[in-house]
Amino acid sequence: MTTNYSTSSNTTFLNKVQSMINLRLLRSSMAYVFLIVFAFTTIFPFLWMISTTLKSRGAIFSLPPTLIPDLLFQEGMWDAYVEVWTQHNFLRYTLNSFFVAGAAAVGQLVTASMAGFAFARMKFRGSGFFFALLLSTTIIPVEVVIIPEFLLMARLNWLDTYLPLIVPSFLAASFGTFMLREFFATVPEALVEAAVLDGATTFQIYKDIFLPISIPAMTTLFLIAFINNWNELLRPVLYISTPELRTVTIGITTFQNEFGAQWNLLLAAAVISVLPLIIIYIFAQRYVVEGIATTGLK
């Protein structure tokens, strides 16, 4: 009897283990199926985009559709790119975007590192009020400020120049200020005290201690600011009317309105707009992702 009992208990135990393993297997294979489907959905638009740019006009809508482009390794493979670069001025648009996004990002570094330093390490009357001001700007929607900004730019005669695309982003760097303030606050007080004993001025402490020590954080801020300004669409739409001054994003929008059906050209322009950011992402992924994960903002 006792032996019988123990055997049956053993089988139920084994069954239990068996079903647990099955459940775990089922669960993890479901997870993989989901991940692979989602990964495929994520990557497919990229593949489709690149593939279409390497197709001849006649092959874009061929049935059944194919992902392997007909011009692959053939003569004229890069025709779509050459055409948008040269005939549709995207070389100029790309340079414009580099200039605008680069200038705005450098400006944000200057503004945000100075203000971040003041907020993190300087005690003065009114700093609490200014900090509240900093936080309050994050809940003001762009819609509220854009009409007066537009009229101001018109009054300054800055319409149809690069300035409205650079100056507001350059100066009103609240996100960067907040981010660098958080970083500066972690710099050990002993470093500052030692410098003060050596007779360093406030400006020297900022320049010789805080700036060098925060190169990783500054890199992150530069990249995020660059990406955001590269992607900016509202301001170029409002402020730029001369074709030569267009950035890539507005270049694509206008191109789409004029040449809507020419997908190989349109997507070649899209690739041009994506490529610099993907390159940044591949080579500086750590900085970009860290910045977003730690500050939670883009």
Place this chain on the structure above:
Amino acid sequence: MAAISPDVVSNETKVKKKKRGRIEREQIKWGLIFLSPWLIGIVVFYMIPFIASFGFSLLEFNLAVPEATEFVGLANWRRALFNDPNTYESFGVTFLFALISLPIGMAFALLLALLMNAKSVRGKAIFRTLFFMPTMVPLVAAVLIWGGVLNEQTGWVNLLLENVFGIEAVGVDGLRWLANPSLIYFTLTFIGLWAVGNTMMITLAGLQSVPTEMYEAAEIDGAGYWRQLISITIPMISPVLFYNIVLGAIGLMQYFLVPFVLNGGSGFPEGTTNFVGIYFFNQAFKFFNMGYGATIAWLIFAVSLLLTVVLFGSARYWVYYAGEE
């Protein structure tokens, strides 16, 4: 002697006071110097426009006829709140879309973050890199690409559904992702999901900061995966989820660029994409109604603020902050 000493004392305190005053003034001076570029930016591009915008909302002010500008008091506000059905519609459309898009987006971000944090999943670094990559794509390009992939006639999605799964998807009677009013919000949500990597990363950072001892203790107590998820993981990362929801809700109130790139702000199909951000843009920069546009903008701000307050009020009931009882 007795006559001199108080004098000396008061002189000393005067010197001290003067000295303290000088140090303080010095501190304020340096503080303001370091703040000044940012402060100028904030005042010129945020504070003054913020107030000016409210001022404009009290004006009848059309940029096409600036000489006809006049003070009309609260007329714009009365129009927006009581007499303009478009305002209600655009807010309604925005809320409806938010109610569909926000839960789906948050659920996906959480699910992906959980998988990216799971011990049993291999190749996480590759998946993570992949899922984050689309957030690098400029919105204009993203909308363009999805417009092509979801095209009702030639898009791969419909061709796949029709030819592989046998669903009638291609053509005017099929799945018109961008033209069918009852599909459009899911399409837009889907386009938004392509950039879910951002929220996923923030959620993942939250998951990684949950102390592992808690799971070990739960394991010993015999708690299974779901039990741990509901009793440990979700409460522990609730501040992160809360943060994502607040940012998502505020962002959706300003939802503008995707529909703008998609259809130029025409509201197609059947006005379903007339979000309040689009309505604002059309009033201000298509019809140049700066006064009425500013009113809509301030309404967007007021509603966002109200939403934030309500969300923060709700936080008390479901957001767990460590160290608080």
